[in-house]
Amino acid sequence: MKRIMKAKTIVRNRILSLITGIAVLLFMSVSLSSCDIATNQGGKGTLKVVMVDAPGNYEEVWVHIVRVEVNNANDEGSGWIVISEPDESYDLLELINGANVVLGEAELDEGTYRQIRLILGNDNYVVIGGQSYPMMTPSAQQTGIKLNVNAEIEAGFTYTLLLDFDAQRSVVKRGATGTYLLKPVIRAVNTALTGNITGMVEPAEPGAWVYAIAGSDTVSTTRTIDTGEFTLVGLIDGFYSVSVEPVDEDYESVQIGDVEVKAGQVTNLGVIELTSSE
Incomplete structure (x- = not known):
């Protein structure tokens, strides 16, 4: 018991x-x-804003950026938060082949930031044939250039937003008046979701334009540097056609299909040989 x-x-x-x-x-x-x-x-996360350029047929394209803001509200008229106030002028044609400039960086409460806005100043001009021409910026100095981004900021993480400024399509000549408008064409992408394409064109002189094309859309554009090297940046996962267009018409253009890009990786095309068109 x-x-x-x-x-x-x-x-x-x-x-x-x-x-x-x-x-x-x-x-x-x-x-x-x-x-x-x-x-x-x-918690807070960090938003970093970086600018690069798709080059154009100009000697210089200067853009005066006064302020960078983001918006975390549904109402476009409210909720704007200042990221930075650089009040600097940038030559877009210096920002090619992987070169970039940091426009600003700030800690933000986590959440979704729907838009980014660039407020421009007065010092915007293009240089053609050694002559400077001022560029008018309709509304960009008051309401700013707005881009939809839907950036998800998470506590403890840095979100790098790449602004790819297309100089060629952004500069518009007004008929025969000799005046120019700046109508910014900008692509905004999260760098964590993108990869790059690199390569080298031979012969290096006199240079070539290089395009990354998805379907019928030219996503990224650059020009070879003196060594013939090039970098196409900010490409989301997928397959692209790469088109190489020599500046000298004595050479044939080159088309390379099914170039795969993966986030966080660099796809190297190696040496691309140009052949004579004669």
Whole structure:
């Protein structure tokens, strides 16, 4: 009889220990989950804004950027947050083949930021044949250049937003008046979702235009540097056709199909040999 009572006592104690252990584990789990939620709700992430350029047939294209802002509200008229106030002029044609400029960086509360806005100043001009021509910027100095980005900022992470400014399509000549307009054509992408294409064109002189094409859309454009090298930046995952168009018409253009790009990687096409068109 004593053995039976002793056995029941042991079983009861084990059950109590098991229940106590489970309760402790549940408490720890709830506590840890609460900490995670609190961290996420109150945390901050970083937004970094970088600008590059698709080159154009100009000697220089200068853009005066006064302020960079983002918007985290549904209403476009409110919710704007200043990222930076560079108040600097940039020659877009210096920002090719992987070269870039950081327009600003700031810590933000986590969440979705729907738009970015560039407020331009007065010092915008294009240089053609050694002559500078001012560029008018309709509304860009008041309401700014707005781009939809839907950037998801997460606590503890840096979100790098790449602004690819297409100089060739952004500069517009007004008929025979000799005046120019700046109507910015800009592509905005999250660099974490993109890869690059590199290669070298031979002969290096006199240079070539290089295009990354998806379907009928020219996604990225660049021009070879003095060594013949080139880099097409900010390309999302997928397959592209790469078109190489020599500046000298004595050479044939080259088309390369099914070039795969993966996020965070560089696809190297190696040496691309140009052949004479004669």
